[in-house]
Amino acid sequence: MSMILLSQMAPGQKGEVKDLSGTGDICQRLLEMGITRGAKVELVRFAPLGDPIDILIRGYHLSLRKKEAEAVVVEVG
Amino acid sequence: MTDSTLLQAEFPTRTLTVALAGNPNSGKTSLFNALTKLRQKVGNYPGVTVEKKEGKMTAPAGPRQLSGDSQTEGPEVSILDLPGTYSLAVRSPDEQVARDVLLGLMPDTPKSDLVVCVVDASNLERNLYLVTQVQDLGVSVVVALNMMDMAERQGKEIDLEKLSRSLGCPVVPTVASRNKGIEELKKVILSAPRRGGERAWHMPPAMEECVAELRQLLMKEHGIGGRLAFSEAVILLSKEDLSNEPLAQGSPAVRERLSSLRGRLTQLNINWRSAAIEARYAWIQSILKEAVHQSVTRRLFLSDRIDLVLTHKVWGWVFFLGVMGLMFFMIFSVATIPMDWIDNKFAALADLIKEAMEPSDLRDLLTDGVIAGVGGVVIFLPQILILFFFIGLLQDTGYMARAAFIMDRVMNKAGLHGKSFIPLLSSFACAIPGIMAARSIEHPKDRLVTILIAPWMSCSARLPVYAILIATILPAAAPLQKAGIMLTMYLLGIFGAFAAAVLLKKTVLRSATPVFIMELPPYRLPSVKSVLLQMWERSFLFLQKAGTVIFGLSVVLWALMSYPKHSGDPTEALNHSFAGMAGHVIEPIIKPLGYDWRVGIGLIGSFAAREVFVSTMNIVFNIGNAGDATEPLLDAFRKAAWPDGRPLFTPLSCLSLMVFYVYAMQCLSTVAVVRRETNGWKWPLLQLFYMTGFAYFAAFVVYQGGKLLGF
Ligand SMILES: Nc1nc2c(ncn2[C@@H]2O[C@H](COP(=O)(O)OP(=O)(O)OP(=O)(O)O)[C@@H](O)[C@H]2O)c(=O)[nH]1
Numbered sequence: 148m149s150m151i152l153l154s155q156m157a158p159g160q161k162g163e164v165k166d167l168s169g170t171g172d173i174c175q176r177l178l179e180m181g182i183t184r185g186a187k188v189e190l191v192r193f194a195p196l197g198d199p200i201d202i203l204i205r206g207y208h209l210s211l212r213k214k215e216a217e218a219v220v221v222e223v224g
Numbered sequence: 225m226t227d228s229t230l231l232q233a234e235f236p237t238r239t240l241t242v243a244l245a246g247n248p249n250s251g252k253t254s255l256f257n258a259l260t261k262l263r264q265k266v267g268n269y270p271g272v273t274v275e276k277k278e279g280k281m282t283a284p285a286g287p288r289q290l291s292g293d294s295q296t297e298g299p300e301v302s303i304l305d306l307p308g309t310y311s312l313a314v315r316s317p318d319e320q321v322a323r324d325v326l327l328g329l330m331p332d333t334p335k336s337d338l339v340v341c342v343v344d345a346s347n348l349e350r351n352l353y354l355v356t357q358v359q360d361l362g363v364s365v366v367v368a369l370n371m372m373d374m375a376e377r378q379g380k381e382i383d384l385e386k387l388s389r390s391l392g393c394p395v396v397p398t399v400a401s402r403n404k405g406i407e408e409l410k411k412v413i414l415s416a417p418r419r420g421g422e423r424a425w426h427m428p429p430a431m432e433e434c435v436a437e438l439r440q441l442l443m444k445e446h447g448i449g450g451r452l453a454f455s456e457a458v459i460l461l462s463k464e465d466l467s468n469e470p471l472a473q474g475s476p477a478v479r480e481r482l483s484s485l486r487g488r489l490t491q492l493n494i495n496w497r498s499a500a501i502e503a504r505y506a507w508i509q510s511i512l513k514e515a516v517h518q519s520v521t522r523r524l525f526l527s528d529r530i531d532l533v534l535t536h537k538v539w540g541w542v543f544f545l546g547v548m549g550l551m552f553f554m555i556f557s558v559a560t561i562p563m564d565w566i567d568n569k570f571a572a573l574a575d576l577i578k579e580a581m582e583p584s585d586l587r588d589l590l591t592d593g594v595i596a597g598v599g600g601v602v603i604f605l606p607q608i609l610i611l612f613f614f615i616g617l618l619q620d621t622g623y624m625a626r627a628a629f630i631m632d633r634v635m636n637k638a639g640l641h642g643k644s645f646i647p648l649l650s651s652f653a654c655a656i657p658g659i660m661a662a663r664s665i666e667h668p669k670d671r672l673v674t675i676l677i678a679p680w681m682s683c684s685a686r687l688p689v690y691a692i693l694i695a696t697i698l699p700a701a702a703p704l705q706k707a708g709i710m711l712t713m714y715l716l717g718i719f720g721a722f723a724a725a726v727l728l729k730k731t732v733l734r735s736a737t738p739v740f741i742m743e744l745p746p747y748r749l750p751s752v753k754s755v756l757l758q759m760w761e762r763s764f765l766f767l768q769k770a771g772t773v774i775f776g777l778s779v780v781l782w783a784l785m786s787y788p789k790h791s792g793d794p795t796e797a798l799n800h801s802f803a804g805m806a807g808h809v810i811e812p813i814i815k816p817l818g819y820d821w822r823v824g825i826g827l828i829g830s831f832a833a834r835e836v837f838v839s840t841m842n843i844v845f846n847i848g849n850a851g852d853a854t855e856p857l858l859d860a861f862r863k864a865a866w867p868d869g870r871p872l873f874t875p876l877s878c879l880s881l882m883v884f885y886v887y888a889m890q891c892l893s894t895v896a897v898v899r900r901e902t903n904g905w906k907w908p909l910l911q912l913f914y915m916t917g918f919a920y921f922a923a924f925v926v927y928q929g930g931k932l933l934g935f
Contacts, residue, residue, distance in 0.1 A: 167498065171464045173739050178501040179311045180741060181350050186505070192531075195540045196633035199642070199740055201531075205349040205505075208531075208744035210629050212636075215739055 153202070153219035156190035162223035164188055169218030181205040182219055240301045241334045242281070242413055243325055245358055246342030247351050248308035249622075249745040251370040254400035254754060255342055256305045259410065262757075276333070277305035284410035301413065304336065310350070312357045313459045316666040326361055327452065337418055340366050340409070345382060345397070346374035346746070348516065352508045355391065360458065362420040362451030365393045366412055372397045372405070374746070379519040386515040392421035401751045420451065425507035430492050431499045434485040435461060438478075445475045458500045461485060527622075527746035534626055544630055547623075551614040552710060555607045555687070557703050562606040570599030589782060597778025597839035602767070604691075604835065608684045609763055611653045616758035620750035624649075625742060632740055638722045639729035641665055642740050644674045648721070651681035652714070653762065655894045659901055669733045673725050675901055676911055679894050680721035682714050682886060685834040689885045692838055693878040696861045709882075717886045720918070773893075777836050781829050782843055798844065803828070817884065817920070818877030818927040820866060830890040837885075876935045880927035887919035 150165060164186045167174055181204050182188070189203040199212040246252040260279030281301035306325055307318035321330065328335025339358055343351040359365055367388075375382060388395040394412050398405030426432065438457040442448060448456070456471055460482060466472040472479050489496045533539050574591045581587040618624045624646055632642030643665050651658030658678045665671040682690070694709050784803040798804050806828055807821030814824055822844050829840040838857070845860035864872040889895070889912045898908040 170497070173741075174497060175313065175463065175501075176311075176739070176741050178498050179313065179353065180743075181353070181505065183498060183502045183505050185502075191528075192535060194629050194633060195535060195537045196630070198633050198636070199629065201535070201629065201744060207347045207350060208746075210625075210632075210642075210740070210742050210744050212632070212740045215741065 148222060148224055150220055150222055152217050153188065153190070153221050154200070154213040154216035156221060156223065158190055158192050160223055161187065161189045162221035164219060165222045166220040167218055168220065169215075173215060174218065177211070177215065177218065180209055181207075182209075188219075188221060239334075240299045240338070240414075241304065241336045242301055242338045242340055243304045243306050243336035244340050244342055245306045245322060245326070245354065246308060247310055247344065247347075247354060249743065250308065250342045250344040250351060251398075251400040252305060252308055252342045254751070255340075255368060255370060255398065255406075255409075256303060257754075257757070258400050258403050258406045259303055279303050279305075281410060281413070284407050284414070299414070301410075302334075304333070309354065311354060313463065317663060323361075326358065326363055336363065338366060338413060338416060339363050340368050340413065342368045342370050342400075344371045344374075345369045346371050346378055346380070348375075348382075348512060349505070349508055352391075352511075353504055356425055356504045356507065357455070359391075359393070359420065360423060360451070360455040362449075362455075364416060364418050364420050365391075366409075366416050367391060367393055367395045368400075368405075368409055369395055369397045370400050373399050373402070374748075378525065381517045381519060383515045383517075387511065390424070390511040390515060392424055401754070423454070425504055427499055427503040428494055430489060430494055431461075431496070431503070434489060434496075435500075438481060438485060441478060441481055442471060445478055446471055461496055462498075462500050464497065525746065530747050531626070531744075534623070535629060540626075540630055544627065547614075547618070551611070552714070553703075553707055554610050554614075559606040559610055563603050566599070566603045566605070570595055570603070573599075585786070588786065589779065592843055593778050593782030594775065596842040597782070597836075598771070598775055599839075599842075604684070604688045605763060605767065607687050607691075608653070609759055611684055612759045612762045613755065615650060615653055616755040617750050618649075619758075620748065620755055622745045622747045625744050628742060629744060636740075638725040639670075640673065640725055641667075641670055643742060644670070647674050647678055648681050651678040651683060654683050654685070655679040655681070655891065656897050657762070659894070659897050662901070667739075672902065672907065673728050673733050675898055676728060676907065677721040677724050679889055679891065679911070679915065680717045680724065680887065682717045683834075683891075685891065686713075686885050688835050688838040689830075690882055692841070692857060692861070693873075693882050695858055696873050697875045697878050699858075699862070713882055713886050716883065716922075720887060720922075724914075773833060777829065777833070778839055778843070781825075781836070781840055785825070785843055798822075816928060817923040818874070818880045820872055822864070823872070823881065827884075827890075830885075830888075831892070833892065834885060834890045874935075876927060876930040879930070880923045883926050884919045884923040887915055887922050889915035889919075 151162075153164075156162065164182055164184055166184065167177060167182065169177065186204055191201040191203050191208065193200050194210070199210045200216055201208055201210050202216075203209075244252055244256055256277065256279065259281050261282045262279075279302075281303050304325065306322045309316075309319045309322050312319055312323045312326075324330040325333055326336060326339060341355045341358055343355060355365065355367060369382070369384070369387075372382075382397075384395050384397060394416050396405055396409045396412050398409055400406070427435065435454065435457045438461060439450070439453045442453040442456055442460075443450060446453075460466065460469060460472055460478070463469065466479070466482070472482065486496050489499070534543055574595045577587065577590050577595070581590075618627065627649070628642035628645045631645045635642050635644055644662070647658045647661040647665070649658075650661050655678050658681065659675050662671050662674045662678065665674060690710055690713055694706050697709070698705055781803065784806075785798055785801045787801060790797040790800040799808075803825045804821065807824035810824045810828070811819075811821040814820075814827065819827070822841075825844055826837045826840045829836040841861075842857055845857060845864065861873045862871075866872055895908045895912060898911060899905055902908065
């Protein structure tokens with residue numbers, strides 16, 4: 148078990164959201180899209196140019212930039 | 225008593241207003257179309273720039289007809305399609321409108337009696353989030369469980385009864401794209417209870433207490449009802465930035481209480497930003513655990529496998545460029561077949577009138593003004609259809625979101641958002657829908673930058689101009705070279721737009737690079753119906769423009785070119801007409817770009833709408849050459865010359881003219897839309913000025929530079 152940032156995950160790696168350190172509207176948006184504590188998350192892939200990323204959360208695909216993904220702390224096994 | 229008389233008694237003959245709410249991509253539009261059978265009108269909400277779609281629901285087929293009982297019609301049901309949103313809390317313009325309509329706060333829009341929440345059954349967890357927010361408002365809700373076919377294919381078994389009981393509202397399964405479940409939904413709409421249920425989700429006790437306290441205060445301070453006050457209290461307490469919240473801004477007491485409540489929660493180790501959101505999701509999870517069974521454990525869905533290729537480092541680009549290339553190639557090869565056909569038909573029509581009528585002003589008006597003018601635009605309908613076909617297809621299959629995903633890094637370089645890609649791509653068809661699509665960009669400054677650069681994407685109205693000029697440069701059939709020049713024009717527009725975006729982001733619209741949080745919907749087989757429908761809607765708008773604005777302008781321009789009457793040969797007559805005079809006035813200005821006064825007339829006409837250039841040239845040269853009215857414009861262009869005999873349309877002057885059209889703001893409708901979207905004249909005027917100024921500069925550089933280089 149270790150804690151890393153969502154942006155540091157490798158393609159195919161799975162984990163569980165532990166914390167969202169961001170503030171403001173962006174943080175609220177991420178929460179509302181389902182990135183809440185305890186949610187299972189998988190980093191599916193990076194975009195062809197390396198950014199943004201494609202994650203699987205609550206059964207659907209969401210894309211966000213690495214910069215936003217840095218706010219999400221994930222526990223990976 | 226029959227069912228229908230019961231309905232009649234409960235809802236006497238008034239109109240029932242039903243709002244459709246739902247996440248983007250949940251199939252809301254398809255459901256709306258199925259319910260209204262296209263009896264709909266599209267407008268705008270007053271004061272804001274969010275599209276308002278309204279329609280009348282068709283009566284359900286049912287027992288009334290079976291029993292032959294025909295006297296009761298039931299109430300008239302008016303359906304309102306709300307903008308697709310994920311939430312009601314952050315308050316982008318779309319969310320604000322959805323919320324205000326649901327609360328009956330939107331002027332000119334009646335409060336809805338019932339809200340149909342369209343929910344994607346294959347993506348229930350996140351889709352139900354919005355449902356909990358709508359239910360908070362205390363309105364009566366029916367859940368349309370759409371995309372049932374997708375859910376089944378994923379191996380999901382949904383216990384509808386359990387789901388309905390837990391949600392506390394009727395749940396109707398539908399497959400909107402194939403019209404399944406629509407009749408049932410209509411019946412439920414007519415019979416559903418007209419009151420909201422109790423709130424079923426709960427927050428941690430301390431958070432509940434704080435919300436209750438704030439709710440009381442809001443009711444007292446603002447005199448609002450209990451349900452609304454609860455919903456607002458949850459939103460206010462969870463929200464960091466209160467600058468757009470009138471309930472907080474309008475009352476110091478509320479602001480003070482908010483900060484003390486937050487302090488209390490923080491001390492209790494409760495995160496006030498996330499507590500309510502987590503509680504909603506926890507509640508949803510508990511419902512789904514009971515009501516949904518996944519018979520197949522997680523496997524790679526087809527959609528994921530497609531993405532392995534289409535967002536691949538190499539194949540992703542190959543496909544992306546291939547699609548774009550194919551689109552433009554189709555526009556230039558396949559489209560020519562129906563275009564020739566249309567051309568012949570209009571020519572035949574003009575001949576027919578020439579034979580049937582005595583020579584007169586009226587005959588000239590009909591053949592040289594109306595038919596030549598409108599025909600010269602309608603001929604481009606096939607190209608426009610193909611363009612909208614591709615855009616509709618990309619949107620419907622879900623590839624559009626991948627394009628934004630792939631392109632975000634590039635857009636990011638210009639300080640833009642991947643989502644700007646969609647408005648910009650739409651602008652290749654027409655800047656108007658493109659500028660309107662910019663509404664999905666949340667940050668106002670980024671939206672504004674996108675709006676300001678969108679008209680530099682070469683729209684379909686420029687196609688006629690490019691096409692005729694390219695054909696003038698390259699008379700022989702050389703589809704590849706032609707496509708090459710065309711592509712260059714598109715690239716010039718794109719390049720200019722990006723440069724402008726960087727500049728704008730660094731100066732007048734300085735702001736941080738916007739966030740990018742976007743759903744990647746699963747790939748879907750496109751529905752022929754919805755692609756065709758989109759093609760039809762957009763093309764209809766275009767034809768309407770051809771039928772009204774361009775028709776009107778054709779007549780006006782014909783008159784400007786025919787009067788005052790002047791005897792002598794037609795070239796002389798045009799020379800002395802009002803239009804000729806105007807052309808002569810601007811000739812010194814445009815001569816350095818390689819154009820004479822006749823082209824000047826076209827430019828003047830184009831400031832109303834670009835495509836008018838072709839119809840104007842039709843008129844200018846048909847009159848000017850005194851030839852057969854059906855003589856193709858191309859021949860006229862090739863013969864056209866300066867007074868000293870030099871050809872007017874050299875490759876260089878054609879290029880210069882194309883470059884001018886790439887950059888100039890020559891579309892009154894766009895100016896009007898930008899004014900509406902930005903609520904003022906400042907931005908559209910700035911846009912008109914800098915675009916046209918730059919167009920002049922660029923065309924000047926091309927023509928004079930080319931001459932220096934010896935072309
Ligand atoms: N398989 C399946 N596809 C559907 C169903 N309903 C709609 N679709 C398809 O889903 C896609 C999106 O549908 P829309 O009706 O445009 O969705 P929307 O919610 O209006 O989306 P936005 O316009 O982005 O807000 C289209 O390709 C539809 O044909 C359904 O029940 N099953």
